[in-house]
Amino acid sequence: MKRMTGAILPGNSTVELKTFDIPTPGYGEVLVKMKSSTICGSDIRCIYHEHLGKGPEGYQPGMIAGHEPCGQIVEIGQGCRRFREGDRVIIYHISGCGLCNDCRRGYMISCTSEQYRRAYGWQRDGGMAEYLLAEEKDLVLLPDELSYSDGAQVACGFGTVYEGLEKIGICGNDTVLITGLGPVGLATAMLAKAMGADRIVGIEAIDERIRIAEKLKLFDAVLKAGADNVQQVRTMTGGMGAEKTVDCSANDKARLTCIQAARKWGKIVFLGEGGTCSFQPSPDIIHDQKTIYGSWVTNIWRMEELVERIVRWGIRPEDLITHRFPLEKADEAYALMAGGKCGKVAVVFDEELR
Ligand SMILES: [Zn+2]
Ligand SMILES: [Zn+2]
Numbered sequence: 494m495k496r497m498t499g500a501i502l503p504g505n506s507t508v509e510l511k512t513f514d515i516p517t518p519g520y521g522e523v524l525v526k527m528k529s530s531t532i533c534g535s536d537i538r539c540i541y542h543e544h545l546g547k548g549p550e551g552y553q554p555g556m557i558a559g560h561e562p563c564g565q566i567v568e569i570g571q572g573c574r575r576f577r578e579g580d581r582v583i584i585y586h587i588s589g590c591g592l593c594n595d596c597r598r599g600y601m602i603s604c605t606s607e608q609y610r611r612a613y614g615w616q617r618d619g620g621m622a623e624y625l626l627a628e629e630k631d632l633v634l635l636p637d638e639l640s641y642s643d644g645a646q647v648a649c650g651f652g653t654v655y656e657g658l659e660k661i662g663i664c665g666n667d668t669v670l671i672t673g674l675g676p677v678g679l680a681t682a683m684l685a686k687a688m689g690a691d692r693i694v695g696i697e698a699i700d701e702r703i704r705i706a707e708k709l710k711l712f713d714a715v716l717k718a719g720a721d722n723v724q725q726v727r728t729m730t731g732g733m734g735a736e737k738t739v740d741c742s743a744n745d746k747a748r749l750t751c752i753q754a755a756r757k758w759g760k761i762v763f764l765g766e767g768g769t770c771s772f773q774p775s776p777d778i779i780h781d782q783k784t785i786y787g788s789w790v791t792n793i794w795r796m797e798e799l800v801e802r803i804v805r806w807g808i809r810p811e812d813l814i815t816h817r818f819p820l821e822k823a824d825e826a827y828a829l830m831a832g833g834k835c836g837k838v839a840v841v842f843d844e845e846l847r
Contacts, residue, residue, distance in 0.1 A: 494514045497624050498511070499621060501557060508541075516624065516626040518570030521573060522573075524567055524569075524627075525625045526564050526623070528645075528844070528845050529641040530562050530621050531561040531814070532840070533676075535649075536558060537764060539552065539741045549615075553600055555679075555701055557614070557625075558619050558622055560613050561646060561648040562613060562648060563620075564581075566580045576634070577627065582634060583633040583648050584632060586614065590605075590608070600790070601631070602790040638676070646680065646810040646811070649661040652791040653788070654791065655795060656788050657762040657786070657788035661737050664688070665689045667689075669690045669738070670694050670735040671693065671749075672744070672751055674706045676837040677708075677764060679711065679813045680813060685737075685739075702834070703715050703717060705835075718746075734756030737759065738760075738761045739764060740762070741765050743767045744765070744768065748763060749770065749771065749777075755781075756781075759783050761786065762785075763786070780806075813837045815837065818838070819841065820842065
């Protein structure tokens with residue numbers, strides 16, 4: 494049996510490298526040589542510092558981490574019907590039962606089967622290893638035009654953002670306000686711009702992230718988080734407010750800014766996870782006819798649609814990556830991401846090491 498290195502998260506703000514058997518694909522499964530595995534905010538929030546999550550967010554101790562995996566198929570199990578050896582693939586990061594109503598809609602994230610729902614990097618081994626065992630039904634073909642690091646980000650972050658933006662509907666009429674300019678906020682700006690938004694305004698508290706956002710040139714204005722944010726956005730929009738607002742921060746005040754800085758009939762979507770939000774229903778939403786959406790990950794057909802459109806739009810998710818690490822330095826990668834003074838952080842292999 495051949496062996497490989499994989500990273501696990503013990504839950505005390507460290508990363509442990511361990512040796513595992515390289516799995517053999519069974520019926521309907523493939524073995525993927527990992528090429529890029531990006532770190533998601535939820536890895537930090539629910540696993541890295543301590544094992545917080547329950548149910549679908551419960552990390553099984555000892556599992557190989559990483560739920561934004563992208564790589565190349567090197568071995569095919571029996572019964573595979575579409576994918577072949579050599580295919581470049583994104584792994585939709587939750588393997589569902591395939592038969593419940595949520596799975597039939599493509600939302601394996603919400604699979605109701607306690608027995609069969611297993612998220613990569615949470616309840617089954619994920620992408621922070623040299624190889625990953627995946628089910629064929631969880632794969633999305635990565636177009637030739639995109640790199641593995643483009644694809645890794647679609648596996649969770651960009652997919653999640655695209656779903657949220659489709660819910661509120663982005664068009665050329667819109668000023669889009671984005672609160673929280675970590676990787677999800679930056680992805681929101683990149684996609685909203687590609688979808689035709691007229692003007693994009695960001696709000697962020699951490700100076701390093703403000704600088705990264707400005708450097709990427711995805712925003713028309715980047716504001717420092719503060720008490721006068723609602724007024725600033727109103728001033729920029731002729732007193733009206735933004736048509737669409739997106740919270741990627743999970744911060745109580747930022748969420749309130751998203752609600753109050755939206756104009757009458759405006760649409761608000763919450764993507765950032767955890768925390769609370771306090772607002773006054775009548776003045777903040779009811780009287781101004783506003784709608785608040787919640788959005789969790791995406792479905793697999795929309796992920797396929799997204800990779801097609803990313804190519805058509807000519808955008809590159811990998812442009813949001815500010816730091817790349819080899820697997821041996823996964824501890825540095827997670828520590829950097831936990832500090833928040835970065836864009837997207839990736840653990841990369843082979844040709845993605847640059
Ligand atoms: Zn994620
Ligand atoms: Zn299911």
